[in-house]
Amino acid sequence: MDEKRIYIVYGSQTGNSEYIAKDLSSKLNDLNIVNTCGILNTIKKVDLRNSAKLLIIICSTTGNGDCPENADLWWRSIKIRSAAKDTFQDIPYHVLGLGDTNYDKFCYIGKSIDKRLNELGGKRFLELCCADEAVGLDEVIESWKIRILQYITNCTSSNDTKLNDNVNLSHAYSSETKETLESIDSKSSADTYSIIQNKLADGLFNITKICEHLNLQNILVNPPEANLLPKRKNESVNNLLFNVTITEKLKICHDDGWTQENPFTAEVTNAKWLTNENSSENPESSVQWGDSKRVIHVDISIANSNIDYQPGDCIGICCPNPNFAIEIVYNRLKIYHNNENLTLESIIFNSSSGEYLSLNDILTNRLDLTGPLRKGSVIHLLKYCREIEDSNFISWLCSNSVIGKQLWNEFVESQALGLAELLELIPSCYPPLHILLSFQQLAPRFYSIASSPLAYPATVSIAFSVERYCTGVTNSAIKLRRYGLCTTYLENQLQQYLNNSAVGNNFSPVHIRIFHKATINFKMPGSLAHPMILIGPGTGISPFIGFLQHREHSSRERMHSGDDISTGFWRGGFELNENDLPSECNHVGQYIQSVDVGSIYLFFGCRNSNDYLYKDDLEYYHRIGVIAKLEVAFSRTSNEKVYVTHKIIDSGKLLCDLIVNSGAYIYICGDGNHMAKSVYAAFKNILIDHNNMSDKEATDFIEELKHRRRYLLDIWS
Numbered sequence: 001m002d003e004k005r006i007y008i009v010y011g012s013q014t015g016n017s018e019y020i021a022k023d024l025s026s027k028l029n030d031l032n033i034v035n036t037c038g039i040l041n042t043i044k045k046v047d048l049r050n051s052a053k054l055l056i057i058i059c060s061t062t063g064n065g066d067c068p069e070n071a072d073l074w075w076r077s078i079k080i081r082s083a084a085k086d087t088f089q090d091i092p093y094h095v096l097g098l099g100d101t102n103y104d105k106f107c108y109i110g111k112s113i114d115k116r117l118n119e120l121g122g123k124r125f126l127e128l129c130c131a132d133e134a135v136g137l138d139e140v141i142e143s144w145k146i147r148i149l150q151y152i153t154n155c156t157s158s159n160d161t162k163l164n165d166n167v168n169l170s171h172a173y174s175s176e177t178k179e180t181l182e183s184i185d186s187k188s189s190a191d192t193y194s195i196i197q198n199k200l201a202d203g204l205f206n207i208t209k210i211c212e213h214l215n216l217q218n219i220l221v222n223p224p225e226a227n228l229l230p231k232r233k234n235e236s237v238n239n240l241l242f243n244v245t246i247t248e249k250l251k252i253c254h255d256d257g258w259t260q261e262n263p264f265t266a267e268v269t270n271a272k273w274l275t276n277e278n279s280s281e282n283p284e285s286s287v288q289w290g291d292s293k294r295v296i297h298v299d300i301s302i303a304n305s306n307i308d309y310q311p312g313d314c315i316g317i318c319c320p321n322p323n324f325a326i327e328i329v330y331n332r333l334k335i336y337h338n339n340e341n342l343t344l345e346s347i348i349f350n351s352s353s354g355e356y357l358s359l360n361d362i363l364t365n366r367l368d369l370t371g372p373l374r375k376g377s378v379i380h381l382l383k384y385c386r387e388i389e390d391s392n393f394i395s396w397l398c399s400n401s402v403i404g405k406q407l408w409n410e411f412v413e414s415q416a417l418g419l420a421e422l423l424e425l426i427p428s429c430y431p432p433l434h435i436l437l438s439f440q441q442l443a444p445r446f447y448s449i450a451s452s453p454l455a456y457p458a459t460v461s462i463a464f465s466v467e468r469y470c471t472g473v474t475n476s477a478i479k480l481r482r483y484g485l486c487t488t489y490l491e492n493q494l495q496q497y498l499n500n501s502a503v504g505n506n507f508s509p510v511h512i513r514i515f516h517k518a519t520i521n522f523k524m525p526g527s528l529a530h531p532m533i534l535i536g537p538g539t540g541i542s543p544f545i546g547f548l549q550h551r552e553h554s555s556r557e558r559m560h561s562g563d564d565i566s567t568g569f570w571r572g573g574f575e576l577n578e579n580d581l582p583s584e585c586n587h588v589g590q591y592i593q594s595v596d597v598g599s600i601y602l603f604f605g606c607r608n609s610n611d612y613l614y615k616d617d618l619e620y621y622h623r624i625g626v627i628a629k630l631e632v633a634f635s636r637t638s639n640e641k642v643y644v645t646h647k648i649i650d651s652g653k654l655l656c657d658l659i660v661n662s663g664a665y666i667y668i669c670g671d672g673n674h675m676a677k678s679v680y681a682a683f684k685n686i687l688i689d690h691n692n693m694s695d696k697e698a699t700d701f702i703e704e705l706k707h708r709r710r711y712l713l714d715i716w717s
Contacts, residue, residue, distance in 0.1 A: 004053040006035040006152065009043055011059035011071025011109070014443045015368075016098055016133070020141060021058045022438070023376055027149060040071035048091055054125065054152065055091050057113055060098040064713045065105030066520050069259060075109070078116055089121035096144060100133045102672035104706060104713060107131075126151060134673075200324065201415075203478040206425045207393050210411045213473060216396075216403060223395040230379060230400060238434040239352040242340040257306065260444050263318045263513035264307070270299040271497035274463060276610040289481045290468035293611040295539060296491060296498065297450070300514065303458045311452050311546035312522040312714070315460055316444035318365060318513040319486040325369035325420035329436065330359070332423055336384070336430045348433070362433070365513075368442040370418035370485055375408065377439045378422070384435070387428035394426070414473050416482050445486040446517060448669065448714060450542040452549035454557075460516075463542045463613065466491050522667070522714045524550060528558070531598035531664040533655060535679055537605030537633070537644050540670025541613050543714060544602065547667075548621045555597050555626070599628035601651070601658070605644040605675075607636040629654075644675070645682040655683075656690035665710045672715030 006028065010021035018039075025037035040059065048055060062068055067075045078087060095117070097110015107130040114128040126147065131140040211217050223229075258264040274295040300315075309315075334342050344360040357366070379398040385391035397407045411417070419439055423429055451461040467484025491498070493510050524547055525532065532551075534544045600621075606612050612632065622630040631647040648655065658664035668679055680702065687698040705711035 003034060004051055006033065006054045006056065007043065007046075007048065007052050008035055008037045008056045008058070009040045010037075010057070011040045011068040011075070013060055013062040013068040015440050016137065017058045017060045017068070019374065019376075019440060020096070020098075021056075024056070024058075024145065024148065027145070028152065031149075031153060033152065040074040044074050044077055049089060052091050055088070055093040055117075055122070056096070056148070057093065057110075057117075058096045058098070059110050059113055061100075061103070061105060061107055061109040063519070064103050064521060064715070065108040067109050069517070071109075075113065078120065079112070083120060085120060087120040088117050091117075091122050092125040093117050093122045094124065094126040094148065095128050097128065097130045098133060098137065099130060100672070102134050102676065102715060125155075200421060200424060201480045201482065203472070203480055204415060204417075204421065204425060205411065205473055205476075205478075207390065210407070210473065211393075213476065214406060214410060216407070219396045219403060220389040220392050223392045224399045224401055224404070228399045228401045228404070229395060230375065230398060238432070239350055240434050240437075241349040241351065242337065242342065242346055244347045244349040244356065258515040260316060260318060260515060263316075263444075263515045264302070264305045265511050266305065266514050267301045268298060268494065268497070268510040268512065269301050269459065271494040272297050273498060274611075274613045289470055289479075292468075293607060294466040294468075294491075295463055295611065295613055296466065296494065297461060297463045297614075298490065298494065299451075299456075299459050299461050300512065301458060302460055302514075302516075307460070307516045309449055309453055309460060309516055310518070311449070311524055311550045312519040312543055314446045314448045314517050314519070315462065315514045316446050316517055317486055317490070318442075318444050318515070319489045320364045321367070321369040321420075321442065322485070322489075325418065326363045328420040328424050329363055329367075329369060332430050333359075333433055333436075336432050350437075359433075362437075366441060367436060368418070368440040369420040371440055371442070373412055373417060373419065373422060374440070378412075380435050380438065381422075381426070381429050381431055384431040385426065385429045390426050390428045394429075410473050414471060415480060416471050444515070448539075448543040448546075450545040452546045452553060454553035455549040460514075461545070463539050463545075464490065465539055519714075521709055522669075522712050525598075525665050528554060528597045529663075531658050531662050532600045533658065533664050533666045534600060534602045534669075535644055535648070535667065536603075536669040537675060538611075538670055539613065540668075540675075540714075541604055541618075543669055544667070545614055545617060548600070548602075548617070548626055551597075551600065552621065552624070552626050598662075598664075600626060601629045601631075601655070601664075602627050603631045603633070603644045603647050605633040605635065605647075608634055609637075643678070645678045648679065648682045649685060652686040653690050656686050659683075659687075659705070660691055663710070665712070666705065667712050667714075669714040670716075672713075676713060676715045 008021050008025050008028075010017040012018040012021075021037055025035050028035045034053075040057070059071055060068055077083070095110050095114040097107035097114070099105075099107035099110065110130060111128060114124070118124060129140070129144050131137045131144070205213060207220070211220060274297050275293050302309075330344065340346070342359060344358065344363070346359045347356055348359060348362065349356050363369070375398045378394065382391050382394045382398075385394060396403055397411065398404060412422070415421075417425070419436070423431075447462040447464055449460050450463050451459060464487050466487045469482050470479040471482055472479045490512070493512065496507055496510075522543065528551070532547070534547065536542070536544050602618065604613075604618065609615075618627065618630055618632075621627045629651070631644075631651065633642045633644045633647045635641045635643055655664075659666070666683070668676055670676070683702060684695070684698040687693045687701055688695065691698075693701065702711055
């Protein structure tokens with residue numbers, strides 16, 4: 001029997017859990033402690049009771065209590081009631097949960113896993129630890145690493161230590177069928193970007209300039225003391241083979257449809273501006289960079305994809321890195337790997353993951369070349385600097401010193417540097433590919449679906465704000481113009497639709513890579529009878545357009561085919577049969593048609609009429625009666641700012657009656673930092689003022705609504 005090992009497994013949506021897990025694994029490698037690191041979904045078939053010395057689970061919570069996609073199969077397999085009560089019998093385990101306190105269900109998945117493993121026989125060796133992304137993960141995670149490493153080293157005897165053999169979880173069981181690439185697309189999926197994504201940001205401070213600005217010129221002469229440097233984990237093992245020829249084609253099975261790793265290539269069928277201020281925000285524009293509100297609606301064909309969506313779901317978009325970033329990194333790699341004759345078309349085999357990828361795919365779609373950096377990754381660039389000043393700078397940048405914190409804050413965070421720009425600003429740094437693969441992976445961007453399958457079964461629609469913002473080094477007059485990676489990519493791809501520039505309406509095909517993510521909770525009621533209170537300022541209105549389309553079509557169709565139409569999403573575990581119906585309605589169809597349709601009360605907020613999103617649609621649904629009450633709060637049209645919370649309080653008596661006496665469902669979509677909390681407070685005040693509740697009674701009432709899934713959130717930080 002193989003020697004028992006420590007399993008470090010993660011469920012990660014944005015890459016944070018993955019990074020923490022791999023970092024811990026590397027630290028154990030430094031200590032020559034046998035461990036295996038991988039995603040949670042891959043341990044379903046691993047015999048942990050006979051192979052796990054310790055089980056360490058690091059899992060984030062996505063949305064409002066959802067499980068990451070790469071952990072959902074495993075989580076479903078253990079949470080079912082039929083799961084064997086001894087599944088984790090006597091396995092020592094520990095759970096680190098990542099979450100966001102802007103959401104009600106903070107670290108819900110981590111807490112649930114911790115509880116369930118205990119129920120199935122596992123033995124906690126450390127209490128559950130929760131880290132909050134809303135206030136920053138670093139401090140909690142660093143403290144957690146110290147505790148977990150101390151425990152492991154204390155309980156691991158010398159004869160149990162052995163260098164990790166880099167076993168990948170997907171190969172931890174010999175019966176698994178090997179998967180290789182069926183086909184490889186070596187062509188770039190990143191089409192031409194506009195000028196702002198084809199070059200470095202203007203005004204970046206390089207090493208010399210940032211040191212002069214902070215009066216730190218002397219640090220380039222000598223590195224910091226060794227005790228100020230973070231303990232470096234062993235480098236990622238080079239498991240890469242270059243310019244591989246694939247001679248074998250085996251089918252890849254994707255049991256769960258389209259995913260981040262295997263997205264569907266969808267065609268855009270239409271796009272339009274939802275806002276009137278659509279300045280290109282170029283240097284000559286009178287509009288300040290990032291000040292204007294620019295929102296785009298996109299229709300995407302899902303024909304032949306087998307995607308089956310419902311209102312409230314979202315799609316993930318896999319956007320590519322910008323060409324300038326790819327070029328910077330590629331040029332550095334060519335110099336380091338000059339003996340491999342590296343080109344973008346080179347096929348690279350990663351023996352640890354079993355993947356065959358082109359270098360182009362790695363640089364375009366896999367590595368995050370523009371996203372936030374971490375010290376634990378940047379420190380590994382140190383030994384690949386050919387100039388002493390550059391290596392000294394990286395040493396100080398990553399050091400645990402006052403100077404290090406100041407440098408990191410100003411050079412990296414204030415300038416919002418990504419990997420490509422960092423390499424450009426450190427000219428003598430030429431790292432190998434296996435080192436770059438230890439950096440953050442490119443995460444998909446998620447957008448709420450703004451359509452209904454009853455109205456558009458072969459199309460999903462989304463709306464997004466084109467992200468622009470300014471940043472820069474403290475006390476500097478230079479402001480860097482930054483942009484959102486995915487939203488700017490989409491805007492550039494959609495120009496022919498947005499500018500009506502297609503000749504004779506002959507649009508060139510525009511393709512984007514997507515996958516579907518079903519919501520767990522943010523669903524319409526199971527019956528048309530329930531009223532709905534919809535609160536969605538800004539692009540938070542998006543999912544409610546799908547709700548309104550769905551309600552209009554289901555209301556219309558129920559009158560024609562009551563026996564056949566599905567009016568919502570049944571939430572119970574039983575079926576309705578004719579014996580359950582009132583005596584005056586002895587057929588299901590008659591009963592469905594006899595139920596009054598619950599009214600919809602919609603609260604939308606924006607700055608002014610220029611960004612009144614979906615104005616025509618909302619007024620149409622109000623006019624035909626799908627929306628019973630439409631309230632729009634304009635925050636910039638008068639001296640006194642009016643927000644959706646003001647409109648909610650103004651309608652307090654009506655809303656209180658709907659919630660308390662009519663079984664209304666409340667849906668809130670949008671900003672989680674401020675809006676969602678203000679709306680919560682507004683509903684509490686309504687219950688206190690109009691139903692004579694105490695503060696505690698109102699709080700308990702809303703919490704009970706949440707428990708019954710009648711107070712639902714789709715929010716973001």
